[in-house]
Amino acid sequence: MINDALVAALLLVSGAAALISSLGLLRLRDFFLRMHAPAICYTLGSWSIGLASVLYFSAGEKQLTLHVWLVVVILAVTAPITTVLLARAALFRSRQAGRAIPKPLLSAAPVPDKPLEE
Amino acid sequence: MTLIGFAVTTALLLYSIAICVAMVRLFRGPHAQDRILALDFIFLVATLMMLALAIRYDSSMYFEGALLMALFGFVSSAAMAKFLLRGEVIE
Numbered sequence: 001m002i003n004d005a006l007v008a009a010l011l012l013v014s015g016a017a018a019l020i021s022s023l024g025l026l027r028l029r030d031f032f033l034r035m036h037a038p039a040i041c042y043t044l045g046s047w048s049i050g051l052a053s054v055l056y057f058s059a060g061e062k063q064l065t066l067h068v069w070l071v072v073v074i075l076a077v078t079a080p081i082t083t084v085l086l087a088r089a090a091l092f093r094s095r096q097a098g099r100a101i102p103k104p105l106l107s108a109a110p111v112p113d114k115p116l117e118e
Numbered sequence: 119m120t121l122i123g124f125a126v127t128t129a130l131l132l133y134s135i136a137i138c139v140a141m142v143r144l145f146r147g148p149h150a151q152d153r154i155l156a157l158d159f160i161f162l163v164a165t166l167m168m169l170a171l172a173i174r175y176d177s178s179m180y181f182e183g184a185l186l187m188a189l190f191g192f193v194s195s196a197a198m199a200k201f202l203l204r205g206e207v208i209e
Contacts, residue, residue: 005121011173014129014166015133015136018132018136019139021136022163031149042162046166053169068181070185071184071188075162078191081196082192085195085199089199089202090149090151
């Protein structure tokens with residue numbers, strides 16, 4: 001009974017996280033702000049539904065079943081790669097089009113990109 | 119209806135609303151990178167939806183689907199971001 005309640009609560013948390021991050025995707029005003037929104041779903045949404053699946057199937061099969069966690073691990077490994085690639089592409093395109101880009105985090109002057117000498 | 123059944127139905131409903139809201143961004147997005155971000159998010163929510171369906175139908179057949187969905191989402195988003203960056207996918 002407690003297990004059922006826990007699974008139900010985790011499912012609802014996951015759905016709420018997906019909804020919140022989609023609303024963020026819709027309402028934030030800049031692309032570089034919008035990139036933050038799916039992270040809620042990538043972390044809270046996938047972790048809570050992964051935990052819900054582990055709890056549900058462990059109770060159903062009377063043993064610890066962890067293979068659902070593979071999906072969560074794959075999502076956690078692949079999300080930063082996509083994000084970095086997309087952010088670099090967006091920076092490149094914004095510079096090309098002359099749009100405003102966010103300031104660099106370091107206050108010093110940015111080091112110009114030089115090709116490595118062979 | 120049991121507690122888990124109600125929760126799964128509600129979660130699937132919330133996921134569907136999330137996909138519909140992301141579709142608005144997909145069609146409206148001012149630049150190509152907004153559309154790729156929305157598509158990546160839709161792939162993610164579809165993956166989570168597969169996991170919810172696994173609980174709904176009490177079958178572990180859906181995990182392979184979720185795994186494939188996660189991998190294809192990653193590959194397609196990375197390929198499209200690479201295309202925006204370079205103008206070609208494989209160089």
